[in-house]
Amino acid sequence: MSHNHKKCIKTSLEFAHKVSQDKAMRLTPQRLQVLKILLDDHKALGAYEILERLRDMNLASQTTPQPPTVYRALDFLLEMGLVHKVESQNSYYACMIERSADGVHIAQAFICESCGAVEEKTAEASVKKLYEKAATFGFEVNQVIMECRGFCANCQKQNEFFYE
Amino acid sequence: MSHNHKKCIKTSLEFAHKVSQDKAMRLTPQRLQVLKILLDDHKALGAYEILERLRDMNLASQTTPQPPTVYRALDFLLEMGLVHKVESQNSYYACMIERSADGVHIAQAFICESCGAVEEKTAEASVKKLYEKAATFGFEVNQVIMECRGFCANCQKQNEFFYE
C-alpha cells in the first residue's frame, strides 16, 4: 500500500483547517498537535499513547500535558469528523477519506491485529441497508459502528511461514 | 415488543446447555448465573453491574464475588457465542438469536440510547459484502463488529412531546 504520505497528510491538514473555518470551530494548536500525531501514520493510537507523544513534543514547555488535554482534543476532532474511534480497542485514528466539507461520514474500519494499521472505507451501501432494517422495527438510527478486525495483506505475507 | 419472556429465557438456557455439551465446555454454576443475569432482560449490562447483581444473589455465600469472576464468566460466554459485547459502551448482553448448535453468528446490535434495550439481528448479507470488500485489498477478516445506536420505537413514543 504505497502512497505519498506527505501529500496525504498535507491534504488532510488543509481539509481540517477548512472544515473548522466553515463550522466556525477553533482548530487550536493543541488540537492540531493531536491531529498531527494521529496523521503521522495510518494507525490507531490509544489516548495514553497520544499523551506520551504529546509530552515528547512539549518537553520545552513549562507544563506537562495531562489526560484531559488529550480527551478534550479527541472530543473536538471526533465531533469535527476528523478523527474516528475504534470502539473495539479504545483507540483513535485520523480520518483519511476524501470528503466534502460537511464532513462527517460513516467509516468502515479494517483494523490489522498484527501491525495496528487501519484501512478506512466508506460504507454508504451497507449503511443504507442498516437504516432500512432499522426502519422495519421502528428504530431511529443515530450512529453506526462498523469495524472489521483481521490481518492486512502485508502482515499475511510476512507470516506466511506460519502456514508452511 | 411483546414476547413470552419466560419461554424465551427457557429456550436460551436449554440452548446454552446443549452447546456447552456439544463443545465439551463446562457451563458451571457461576457461568450460568452470569448468563441468567443477562437473560433477565434484553439489555446490555456493564461488567460491574453484573458484579453487583451477582453479589446480591450470593449474599448467603461465604465469599463475595470479585471482578475477575465476572470477566472470566463473560470470556467463557463470549467464546461460546452465548453473549455478545457492545463495544461502543463496554457492556454485554445475552444472545437471543435462534441459531444452530455450531453457535457463533455475526450479531448486529441495535442499542437504544434511552432505555438500553438491545435488539439483535443477524447480518449475513452485510457481512458477505464486508468480506468481499476486504478481499479487494487482501484483508483477512477475523471478526466483524456492527452496532447501531439510536432510539427504539418505544422510547420514541414516550418522548413524542419533545417534538410537539
Place this chain on the structure above:
DNA sequence: ATTGGTATGTTATAATATAACAAAAAGAGG
C-alpha cells in the same frame, strides 16, 4: 475595559479490565 463564552491547566478519582499466584474442584487413566 467589561463581559460572556470557550479553552486550558490541574488535581483527583471513576469506570473498565487484567496480572499473578494460591487453592480447590473436576476429569482422565490406571
Place this chain on the structure above:
DNA sequence: CCTCTTTTTGTTATATTATAACATACCAAT
C-alpha cells in the same frame, strides 16, 4: 479408589481508559 493433570475459582493488587470538578487564561464583541 487414588494420583496426576487440567481447569476453574478465590484473592489481592494493579493496569488501563476516561471523566468530574474547579480554577485560570484567553478571545472576541460590545
